Amino acid sequence: MARIPGRLPTAPPTLADVAERAGVSRQTVSNAVNNPDLLRSDTLLRVQEAIEDLGYLPNRAARNLRTRASHLVGLRINPVQEGTASAIMDRFVHSLVETSREAGKHVLLFAGDPLDPLAGYDDLLRSTAVDAFVVTDTYLGNPQATWLGARRAPFVAFGRPWDNPSATHPWVDVDGAAGCALATTHLLDQGHERVAWIGWRKDSWIGEDRRSGWTRAMHERGLPTTGLASRVEDTVASGRGASAVLLDEARPTAFVCASDTLAMGVLHTLAERGLAAGRDVAVVGFDDSQVAQVVPPGLTSVRQPLEEVAVEVVKALEGLLAHPPAVGPGVLLTPTLAVRGSSSAVGFGS
Amino acid sequence: MARIPGRLPTAPPTLADVAERAGVSRQTVSNAVNNPDLLRSDTLLRVQEAIEDLGYLPNRAARNLRTRASHLVGLRINPVQEGTASAIMDRFVHSLVETSREAGKHVLLFAGDPLDPLAGYDDLLRSTAVDAFVVTDTYLGNPQATWLGARRAPFVAFGRPWDNPSATHPWVDVDGAAGCALATTHLLDQGHERVAWIGWRKDSWIGEDRRSGWTRAMHERGLPTTGLASRVEDTVASGRGASAVLLDEARPTAFVCASDTLAMGVLHTLAERGLAAGRDVAVVGFDDSQVAQVVPPGLTSVRQPLEEVAVEVVKALEGLLAHPPAVGPGVLLTPTLAVRGSSSAVGFGS
DNA sequence: ATATTGCTTTGGAACGTTCCAGACGACACG
DNA sequence: CGTGTCGTCTGGAACGTTCCAAAGCAATAT
Structure with missing residues (x-):
């Protein structure tokens, strides 16, 4: 519990540190990061210099708290099926992670009890740990989809809503x-x-x-x-x-x-x-x-075409999390x- | 931008909500969650009831901000190698996710530029998005290890420090x-x-x-x-x-x-x-x-034995993130x- | 000269939690 | 009876960020 000074990693610089160094207010630094066009060009430059010097990066937790967004996407993975050839999920995960990065999001993996398709979703949702989910295992209908829908939780499905063609959630699938x-x-x-x-x-x-x-x-x-x-x-x-x-x-x-x-x-x-x-x-x-x-x-x-699937999924996620939310129709891609x-x-x- | 009342997901309950319902202070609710033995048994019961009723779960962002911990473990994954048989990484990811869950942690995946072994680590670290990393691709020495070490960033390696046997970071490997x-x-x-x-x-x-x-x-x-x-x-x-x-x-x-x-x-x-x-x-x-x-x-x-590897890695992570940090020796497991x-x-x- | 406008910058409040110091009552001790 | 101690609970502050309303200032319009 004791904090031994100097031995632990130095605390990262905060907005206030940058502000002091640049001789402006905290809010101005915040604007420099999020709305650069609000600043006069010379102040912007000065602030950016200070940011660079200190190696400042906004604290995720604080930002998440204030904006009520985590920029995390939850993805549930099941235990590996031994003796099975298709590790399709893994290729998809890789594509999703890469595409998400370009959209400024990260992928949060969580484990699921194969018997309970809902396990894990609830906790992450209620603790506001993720902004949205990507739901993949829709092989037999998808209880997750209806459940998440009822909870008004944003999610995108990889897989059509087979059992409910009138479902309104965004989905991406392969023909x-x-x-x-x-x-x-x-x-x-x-x-x-x-x-x-x-x-x-x-x-x-x-x-x-x-x-x-x-x-x-x-x-x-x-x-x-x-x-x-x-x-x-x-x-x-x-x-x-x-x-x-x-x-x-x-x-x-x-x-x-x-x-x-x-x-x-x-x-x-x-x-x-x-x-x-x-x-x-x-x-x-x-x-x-x-x-x-x-x-x-x-x-x-x-x-x-899992790379394309990932791109479409992320696109749908962005629409879903936009203000106001925009949900397009399902996307059906053609395999090769x-x-x-x-x-x-x-x-x-x- | 407009918030249409009633249509968007209802805001999750907060500590204050629970406190009001149970007729206690916020701090008492917090204690009920984190230090139950500090409370008198009847108040504890009352608070737990209120928590149950409201379906309260602590807000991750707020907790992370205050405690300076995210309970997230960063894991970098590389693009899939097409035409290669060994998807060892994927089996490990699954095991790691499951073991982490038992330790109350989640796994944050991020993508890496295969040419730059350090890409991605820095940002996550400076933005305090993760508590620690699991480093896996130590095939040719491991620049990540020395770099993370210099940054005093907590990490556990899956793979021995081949090029530097005197390295002091925790590692797990298979013989x-x-x-x-x-x-x-x-x-x-x-x-x-x-x-x-x-x-x-x-x-x-x-x-x-x-x-x-x-x-x-x-x-x-x-x-x-x-x-x-x-x-x-x-x-x-x-x-x-x-x-x-x-x-x-x-x-x-x-x-x-x-x-x-x-x-x-x-x-x-x-x-x-x-x-x-x-x-x-x-x-x-x-x-x-x-x-x-x-x-x-x-x-x-x-x-x-990737399941065991994951268990050992998580064990090492827990030691590393404990107060005070405890780092044991490297662990070498035997394959079958x-x-x-x-x-x-x-x-x-x- | 005064009011209006637009651009830029600012201080205070808020997000939801945990840390800290202290308050309160009960109880034991001298 | 006063004082200290323990167990239990509380209010205020703090974490680092963004939202909000407003202030300062220059240029323009009245």
Whole structure:
């Protein structure tokens, strides 16, 4: 508790220190920082010099207290899913942090109990620790969205309000159907006709959306889809099992999967049977995870434009926190296809 | 700018609100929250009731201002390395966030210019936005450590002070040499005798440390290492090239790699040559990334105990921020080996 | 000459909390 | 009965910033 003078870090300079050095009032220094055009140019220069000399930076806590804003954005992260390929969240976090920085915001991470989707939000909100939230895990409806909405808490969702299309909160999402259509068309263009689908259980909105891209692309070319689809859990083992069954029963020459995790399951089956991914059977995944990028012979995968998503999310946040708040419509972005060996006859070659 | 009453979120209750409701002074409420044992039990109960009723939670900004502490820990993250397997950082972030929560802290992420290792630290420090930092990227010495040390900024490093063993800051690290020795011994136990090493360039402290584990394990069994080692950049292509050369020139039957990324390069070479990982040639990686977990037939990999690392880091942080600060010695943790198909004769089977 | 306007600068109050010194009553001790 | 001590509670000040209203001053308009 004792403050040993000189040993602890020197207290950072305050507004008053700068004011004294520049020979002006505190308020003038504040204006120099926040409204420079209010000052006469010579005083501005003098104050800026003093700021520079002292290495002054406004104290965050004081500023937050006065302005009732923390410039922090809360993002809840769940425990890592071991044995899963898609670390999509991580790529998004990186993009979000970088984009937020340009907007003068920082990202506050908090942990969540996977069983309680609301845990953590309330405390941060009531203690005014963050200005807004970015909500990501909207895979099964999104209780957070409705809850936060009821609390009048500002938030932007990465993911559409599937269960409530009339929701009014801002959201950004990626068109999964378009992505899977892209993947399927890519395979059809390579001459494949029996393209199978491995996706998630029916209660996943996202899964059904992605699946619809596959059916659409198949039907557009007049190809049947019956017997070519399988719905399982999002694990490597499930993908492996589903692909084994499909290969036996439907003899597909290509697979489109709802995730890289499932696609890796297909690669397992192919390896077991001595089939070469790409040459013998084509495989396309979803998320363009690191796994897809490094597994031999390279897994073709639908890539979400997470950088753009982050940009749109931050844009929406800024609108939301502006005075007065401006909330635009939802934004739907289109993914791209990262083509690799698993879907090209070339086989190996990166 | 206009505040439309009733439409915006109601202002959270303050100490004064609680005090009025409980019929006590502000200070008493504060004590009820921070020093409950100072109050008579009946007043405490009354105040707690009022707190509960109003859903009061202390305002973070005000508390931070007064106590000069933010309960935030800064963590700098770099842009994702595309085409790299090891997302070790992400697993660590998750663990850190969860452990921090238990310690009443949150993690503030900020972005860094990969070229300037110091960018971002200064601003957060001077604006008193964080109490301390967790420094992770100490791969090539660590300018952050010395810089932060000179600034008397509290920080804990994940990574040893390689270039300055007499550094006095707290650190936590994983024994890479032990991990590679573990991996090598595992292979030797399987009957391999010509175990090759693919690691990083000589200027990487971590790389040399890991390599020493391989040589130690080899020499302990009286096996030679000459001609069996290769030092390259940490990319899949490099691992692939290095393994191709080694296979031609030194005829190893197993590979130990400094990273999963390099190990994936080996898998590429094996696939090209029609060799089966595990059955024909064994491969062990480092980091136990998601890639290792899902790639067929499963990549055996050295797994860093990141959960423990996070626990130790937070423990060190708490010591550092205590009054008076207590800084213990560095902590070195031992990794484990996650054995999968790539190093077991069983081949496929998970 | 006086009032008006616009530009620049200023002092005081406020944000919500915790620190500090002191007040109050009860109780024990000399 | 006076005095000291302890346990409990309180009011004022302070943290460093921004908001607000107003003051000073020069130039212009009346």
